[in-house]
Amino acid sequence: MGKVVLGVTVGVAVAACAVAALVVGRRVRSRKKWKRVVGVLKELEESCETTVGRLRQVVDAMAVEMHAGLASEGGSKLKMLLTFVDNLPSGSEKGIFYALDLGGTNFRVLRVELGGQRSDLDPDVEQQPIPEQLMTGRSEDLFDFIASSLHRFVEKGNDSVQSSIVKELGFTFSFPVKQTSVSSGVLIKWTKAFAIKDMVGKEVAGALQQALARKGLNMRVAVLVNDTVGTLALGHYHDADTVAAVIIGTGTNACYWERTDAIIKCQGLLTTSGGMVVNMEWGSFWSSHLPRTSYDIDLDAESPNPNDQGFEKMISGMYLGDIVRRVILRMSEESDIFGPVSSRLYVPFALRTTAMAAMHEDDSPELMEVARILQDVLDIPDVPLKARKLVVKICDVVTRRAARLAAAGIVGILKKIGRDGSGGITGGRSRNDIKMRRTAVAVEGSLYTQYTMFREYLHEALHEILGEDIARHVVINVTEDGSGTGAALLAASHSSSGSVDNIQLV
Ligand code: ADP
Ligand code: MG
Numbered sequence: 001m002g003k004v005v006l007g008v009t010v011g012v013a014v015a016a017c018a019v020a021a022l023v024v025g026r027r028v029r030s031r032k033k034w035k036r037v038v039g040v041l042k043e044l045e046e047s048c049e050t051t052v053g054r055l056r057q058v059v060d061a062m063a064v065e066m067h068a069g070l071a072s073e074g075g076s077k078l079k080m081l082l083t084f085v086d087n088l089p090s091g092s093e094k095g096i097f098y099a100l101d102l103g104g105t106n107f108r109v110l111r112v113e114l115g116g117q118r119s120d121l122d123p124d125v126e127q128q129p130i131p132e133q134l135m136t137g138r139s140e141d142l143f144d145f146i147a148s149s150l151h152r153f154v155e156k157g158n159d160s161v162q163s164s165i166v167k168e169l170g171f172t173f174s175f176p177v178k179q180t181s182v183s184s185g186v187l188i189k190w191t192k193a194f195a196i197k198d199m200v201g202k203e204v205a206g207a208l209q210q211a212l213a214r215k216g217l218n219m220r221v222a223v224l225v226n227d228t229v230g231t232l233a234l235g236h237y238h239d240a241d242t243v244a245a246v247i248i249g250t251g252t253n254a255c256y257w258e259r260t261d262a263i264i265k266c267q268g269l270l271t272t273s274g275g276m277v278v279n280m281e282w283g284s285f286w287s288s289h290l291p292r293t294s295y296d297i298d299l300d301a302e303s304p305n306p307n308d309q310g311f312e313k314m315i316s317g318m319y320l321g322d323i324v325r326r327v328i329l330r331m332s333e334e335s336d337i338f339g340p341v342s343s344r345l346y347v348p349f350a351l352r353t354t355a356m357a358a359m360h361e362d363d364s365p366e367l368m369e370v371a372r373i374l375q376d377v378l379d380i381p382d383v384p385l386k387a388r389k390l391v392v393k394i395c396d397v398v399t400r401r402a403a404r405l406a407a408a409g410i411v412g413i414l415k416k417i418g419r420d421g422s423g424g425i426t427g428g429r430s431r432n433d434i435k436m437r438r439t440a441v442a443v444e445g446s447l448y449t450q451y452t453m454f455r456e457y458l459h460e461a462l463h464e465i466l467g468e469d470i471a472r473h474v475v476i477n478v479t480e481d482g483s484g485t486g487a488a489l490l491a492a493s494h495s496s497s498g499s500v501d502n503i504q505l506v
Helices: 002-047 052-071 139-156 204-214 227-238 294-301 310-315 320-334 353-360 368-376 385-416 446-450 452-466 482-493
Strands: 094-102 106-115 124-129 167-173 177-181 184-187 219-225 242-248 252-259 275-279 439-444 474-478
Touching (some): 002 385, 094 139, 106 482, 124 139, 139 204, 167 204, 167 482, 204 219, 219 227, 219 482, 227 242, 227 252, 227 275, 227 439, 242 385, 252 385, 294 310, 294 320, 320 353, 320 385, 353 368, 353 385, 353 452, 439 482
Parallel strands (some): 094 167, 167 219, 439 474
Antiparallel strands (some): 094 106, 177 184, 252 275
16 A cells, blocks of 8 residues: 555656656756747847938938939939929918829819918819729729819809819829929829829820810919929928928838039029929839848839839838838747737738837836737737737837938938038038028828827937037928829919929930
């Protein structure tokens, strides 16, 4: 009997040892895996590093590329497109003006009444989706559809459609256009969901003008502009110190006011104002100083436009969520902290930037929003708190880099036009010698307006790069719907009654 008792005791002791060894073994293994995941995070942080020193290198590179893009056609990845917009709304505009805004899935028609002095604008706006079949059909059908909508809109507003007074229309067309004048330009290529073959290489405003005529509308396309230019126009209308506009939404782009004599690729360009708005197309900016990760390289290689829009792919709403998805996928493959690898993690763009921002800004102590999004969007259930914190950190690293690079881009523009307090690109004078003028930048786009962390990081970086003394002279103004309202304002400031075509090429 005693033997039996001893045998049982020994057996229990052996089993206990085995369990203990298993637990310790598992702990060691899980610690190792955790270490690996932390290693992935550390590597991400290092390769996303944006020290002020590095940001200043990006600032310089941006200013240098701007010069190169203005010096010759194809001289830089920055296209630096001429817009022929040679004056910006001042507030003295008067009358009723219309605008059409075409650039994404929706298109809008607007009507603005201007009273001759700066005021809060309250445009009538009507928005509708573009039927899908029109995005890939014939250009005539698309423009007829647009003209019909405008016709209905004008009639509804009790404005006579066929009145003898010609109505001025601003047309925002957010696709790459080679402008030939402020009111004409040729479509270089379609982007986004549009693919109307017979339109490429054709004059855009002309196609609209013909459709207006077919509908019997007595309207003139006074300006054909990019959405950034509309934003600059609206920014300038409200604040005359506005010199540049930046859009940070699905994509990112900027434009600014440049002296015509600095636009070397267009020798002999004369405007009465001595300046012109230049559409930078800054999404395609590239520099070896940009902090690039393996995730960026993969994202670019798998995108429909590899080697293009490099700056945009690090900054804008279309991409940030996908960079985060790629990091989570790597961590999930290297460890089991997210359980078995979810197949959703392999789906490109499965994690949208809005969902990523919601995780980043989850301020609940248990990070319940992070848990919900991981479960609902990425099909990853039961993620422990420790791993949820890691996800927040990934979002933070990716967004911080994006916002800080956008800030460097803005300072690059300021440097190019001598508004960064350094005395311009050639430098020379010390910061103290410069009397810094108040300088405003108009900003639009949901990343900036809806994503608080993004906005705060951008501001912080602006202050770091410029230094407090200079930064307090630089203001960022949010404009609302510049792409539409700004085009109507430009139609006013470039209307046939207000100005003759005063741009000359001599
Ligand atoms: P668009 O650029 O298409 O004209 P927006 O300026 O509204 O339109 O930008 C839309 C983009 O902004 C979306 O692609 C999305 O990624 C991002 N976005 C929208 N809302 C938020 C948000 N709350 N937080 C972060 N990103 C957002
Ligand atoms: Mg937009």
